[in-house]
Amino acid sequence: MNARITKATLLDESNEHHGKQVDLRIENGIITEIGTDLTPKNNEEELQFENLSVSPGWFDSSVSVGEPGFEERETIINALKVAGKSGFTAIAVNANSAPVIDNNASVAFLKNKAAGNAVNLHPIGALTKNAAGVDLAELYDMQQAGAVAFGDYQHAISNPNLIKIALQYAQGFDGLVLSFPQEDDLIIKGVANEGETAISLGLKGIPSLAEHIQVARDLYILEYTGGKLHIPTISTAQSVALIKEAKAKGLDVTCSVAIVNLFYTEAMLNEFDTRYKVLPPLRTETDRQALIAGIKDGTIDMVTSDHNPLDIELKKLEFDHAKFGTIAQEATWGALLTLVSEKRAVKLLTAAQERFTQVKSKIEIGQPANLSLFTTKGTTVFVKEHILSKSKNTAFLGAKLKGKVYGIISNNQFIAS
Structure with a gap:
């Protein structure tokens, strides 16, 4: 052009x-x-x-695409269209399709399907085979095929030795390991933040402790092994404090926060609207303010849409049975700009490019x-007409952006x- x-x-x-x-x-x-x-x-x-x-192209570090396996939720081609129209020139795609992206052939499928589009697609390979949390997947082979990181999307690794081995092994090819911040044995069948709101609504709780323990564990392991760790979508004040302390020690750790956790709190659950059922769950106002402080002072490196298209059969259910997740790419810029300055927002939306691809996007003659x-x-109220995704499960309907x-x-x- x-x-x-x-x-x-x-x-x-x-x-x-x-x-x-x-x-x-x-x-x-x-x-x-x-x-x-x-x-x-x-x-x-x-x-x-x-x-x-105008800024260097934005990079969304956590995007779910239904294809392969869940094309009724979203296709790769439409996901790239949504990303571009939402301001993103690159997306990192989570390994939560069917089959799970856990080998070089499945990584190559994603790359080939996205070839020729304006938006660059970067696969995140599963850290464990079939994202089952038992055996490490073929990390090096996936990297050679184009995977930029390795993590089991919204699945915690309960075995600390797996994280230890992954961090040690990935150092041989400068791989980036992701660990979802949740200790599953502490949440059982939780669906909302553990606290007064969940109790008053009769919902099973997900304690913030489940996040803190996992974050602390992984940071201790990182300090022991070395390597590169990324903790996606933190949600609590204590997680911010733990990561800030780890960075002060010089550990090679980054983290992200989902835009929905920056924008809303557990108060949105009072009507049992499953659009607000997300993982990690919406937390307290104290947590939200700590997250905002974290994106302002640099403790939190990047903001992600954590875009997760889900069909109506998975969301139009009783709160206990609905699936976790919201689409958010279309609202990410407008929501983030209500919280931070333009320059800070750009920094938060471009930081993932260098972390995930080792290439820093610059505006430079000859490039x-x-x-x-x-x-x-200007301001707008987010309405159905702003939804570009194939699925419509957004928490941002009615939000002033x-x-x-x-x-x-x-x-x-x-x-x-």
Whole structure:
């Protein structure tokens, strides 16, 4: 594509024009000029939007795609379309399909299916075979096929020796190990945060202790083994404190938080609406404020949509029986912008790129254009018409959001929202 982006505030700390309004010229998908009032060329499209900002492309570190096996929930092609229209140029796809992504052939399937699209798909291979938590999967083979990390989505590894061996083994090829922060023996059949709200509603509780114990355990193991650990979707104040302490020790650990846990609390459960049944569960306002403090001070490295499309038969049930999960990509930018500044939001949405792929996305002359286009201005109420996913299980219906995504430029393509 040939295009000239005009009057855009550039947000990239590595660029000399950071925070300034510039024009960008893109020729055959490559950034060729950055400056003010660039002279138009005949063969280029002008991209101009109101109060436009441009940043390196956003990377969503936790996305569930139904295919293969659950195409009724979401297909790979539509998932990539949703991501692009939500401002993301890359997504890391969880290993929760059927069959589970636990070998090089299944990783290659995802990569091949997504080839040629504007949005880059990066598979997360299962850490254990069939995500059963018993035996390690073929980690090295999956990495060679294109897997960027290894974790069992929303399945805790109960055996500490498995995490120990995984961290030791993955060091041989600089692999990133994910460990879901939950001790299953402490939650039994819990469906909501353990506390006054769950008690008053008669719901079985998921104690925050179940998260703290698992996080503390994994950090102790990491300190012993070395290696690279990522803890996805933390939800409690104590988890923030534990990870902050681990980073102060110099441990190679990162963590993420799901946008729904930043935006809502357990108070949303009073109507037994299963759209708010997520894992980890919505916690207290004290936890939410600690998470917000964590994304502001850098303890929490990245924000994810934790996008999990589920068909109506899995959500339109009694609260105890409904499946955990919400779709959130379409609302992530607008929700995050209500909590932090534009620059901090960009940092939180781009940090996963380097952690998961070892390549830092930059806006730089001579480099392929990998850009997210957006504005911080204006507010909207999220309604059904904003849902782009095949499934409709979103917790954000009725939420007041800030700003707007205009689209992305990636892989020599422009996708407009």
